[in-house]
Each structure stands twice: as C-alpha cells, then as structure tokens.
Amino acid sequence: MSRPRTKPNLGANIVLDITQPILDKVKSEIVDRGCHPYDCMYHVTTAEAINIPHGYIKVDGTGVSITRRTDYREHALPPKVMRKNMLLFDRYYLEYVKWLKGKRKDKGEPNFPIKPHKVRLTFYKTTKVHKASEDRKEKINEARRIRKANNKANGVKEKVYDLHKRVLGLAMPEGFVKELAAI
Numbered sequence: 001m002s003r004p005r006t007k008p009n010l011g012a013n014i015v016l017d018i019t020q021p022i023l024d025k026v027k028s029e030i031v032d033r034g035c036h037p038y039d040c041m042y043h044v045t046t047a048e049a050i051n052i053p054h055g056y057i058k059v060d061g062t063g064v065s066i067t068r069r070t071d072y073r074e075h076a077l078p079p080k081v082m083r084k085n086m087l088l089f090d091r092y093y094l095e096y097v098k099w100l101k102g103k104r105k106d107k108g109e110p111n112f113p114i115k116p117h118k119v120r121l122t123f124y125k126t127t128k129v130h131k132a133s134e135d136r137k138e139k140i141n142e143a144r145r146i147r148k149a150n151n152k153a154n155g156v157k158e159k160v161y162d163l164h165k166r167v168l169g170l171a172m173p174e175g176f177v178k179e180l181a182a183i
Contacts, residue, residue: 050066055067
C-alpha cells in the first residue's frame with residue numbers, strides 16, 4: 001500500500017500496486033457480496049492512488065474512467081496485463097460460483113489465478129464537467145423515482161452491472177485469446 005497523501009494526486013500517470021492483501025480482500029468479498037464493482041482490485045487501488053474522499057471511478061474492459069477534477073473527466077486505457085487479469089478474475093469468479101453451488105465439487109476449489117503486480121495508467125482528459133443546478137438535480141431525481149415506480153409496476157428488472165458489461169467493448173487479438181485459454 002502506498003503512503004497516505006494529504007492532497008489529491010492529479011498527475012497524468014498513476015501506478016497501481018496490486019498487493020497480496022488487496023487480492024485477499026477481493027477474494028474474500030466474493031463470498032460476502034459476489035462480484036461487486038466496488039470490490040474490483042483496480043477500483044480499490046485507483047481510489048487509493050488518486051487519494052480523493054469521493055468521486056466517480058468506473059473500471060471495465062475499455063479502461064478506467066474517473067472524475068477527480070472539477071473541470072474534466074478522465075479516462076485511461078487498460079494495459080494488456082490489466083485486461084488479462086480482469087478476464088482471469090471473471091473466469092475465476094464464474095468457476096468459484098459453480099463450485100459453491102455444488103456443480104464442480106469433484107474438482108475442488110478453483111485456484112485464484114492472479115498474482116501481485118503493478119499497472120501504470122496514463123489518464124487523458126475526455127469530456128468537460130458541467131455543474132448541474134439544484135432544479136436540474138431535482139428533475140433528474142423525480143424522473144428516476146417515476147421510472148423505478150413504472151418498472152416495478154410493469155415487472156421490469158433494474159439494470160445490474162454484470163460480467164458481460166465489464167468486458168463489453170474489449171477487443172482482443174487472436175494471440176491474446178489463445179494465451180488466456182492456455183492459463
């Protein structure tokens with residue numbers, strides 16, 4: 001873990017240090033909550049590395065998107081090791097769930113495939129941040145409440161973050177896919 005900072009890290013280059021305690025925490029969270037986006041090893045270490053008390057962080061197959069500044073949103077493309085480990089983790093999660101449900105008891109508990117590593121992310125500015133007025137926020141919240149009530153009345157399920165959405169948009173060369181299959 002890195003040393004605590006007193007100010008947010010606004011540098012373009014951030015190094016994420018995925019240590020064994022973080023991997024152990026991520027693995028234990030699967031048992032408690034399942035595959036939750038806030039428990040992602042890259043989400044946890046990004047929040048620690050940029051050192052902001054709150055803010056938007058989204059990790060998926062296309063990279064890491066954050067809002068840590070008041071003027072622009074930022075995005076970093078995922079390095080190969082990050083994409084590979086996300087896919088390995090997702091495959092491990094699916095095998096672990098099958099094992100818990102008793103479908104793979106004969107094979108034993110699956111091995112956790114991810115080792116401690118470091119990832120360097122380079123953030124680029126994307127879209128400008130526009131502060132919403134209180135009136136606009138109230139209209140958005142009212143529309144959200146109406147949509148939820150209509151969905152509940154019509155039996156429509158809420159949108160849920162899942163493993164498919166996590167890797168959606170991730171283009172993989174054929175050699176990369178073969179390399180993953182060999183692991």
